[in-house]
Amino acid sequence: MELLITTERFEDAFIVRAKGEIDLGTVGQLDSALDAACDKVTPPMSVVADLTGITFLASSGLSSLVRTHERCAEQGTPLRVLVGNRSVRRGFEVTGLDQMLDIRDGT
Template sequence: MSDGDHPTMSVAVRQENETTTVVTVQGEVDLLTARQLMDALEQVWLERPQVTCVVIDLSGVTFLGSSGLGVLADLAGRTTSHTPGGIGPAVRLVAPKDNDAVIRPWTTMNLQQILPLHEDVESALAAS
C-alpha cells in the first residue's frame, strides 16, 4: 500500500491471554516503517511485563525490506527463547507459505535458522 510516495504500515496489538500478545502487521515494512514496527514491539515489552510470548503476524505484509528483516532478526537475538538472559518474551513469526513478500527475503537471508516462520497464528500459539 502506498500513500503517494510514502509506504504505509499498520500495527494492531491484541492480548490473546494473560501471557501472550498477538501483533498484526499490515502493509510495507521498509526503511521508512521499520522503526514504527520496532517502537510498537518495544511498547508491548514496556506495557505488558507479564507477557512471555509475542506472536507477530506478518500475513498482511506486502513488502519486507532489509530494514524490516533487521528489526525482526534483532528481536530474535534479544528474546529469552534464543539468548540466555534475553531481555524480552519469546517471539513467534507468522507468514503463510503463499506470502512471497515475507517468505522470499526471510529464506534468502536464511533467517529461519534463528526464527522459524509459522503458517498461521494458531500454529504459532500452539508452539509457545
C-alpha cells in the same frame, strides 16, 4: 504505502499485527510496537509478530525482527513470526533467518 499496526493481548501472547509494507520509512512503527510488546510480556507469554498482512518486507524489517528476537530471548520470551505471503517468506529463507527465527505459516 503506509503501514498499519494493531496490537492485541491474550493470556499467553501479545500479538503485533502489521498490514502494508515494511521498509526504511515504516520500520520505526514496527520497532516501536515490538519494543512495547516485549515490555508488556513476562514468560511464559510470547510475542507474536503477525506479518500475514505484509506485502513487502525490506531488510530493515528483517533487522527489526532479529533485534526483537534477541531482546525477547534475553528475558526468556519467545518470539513467533507469522508469515502469509510467499515473497515475504522468501526474504527469511534467502538470509537464513528462517533457521534463527520461529517462522510459522499464518495463512
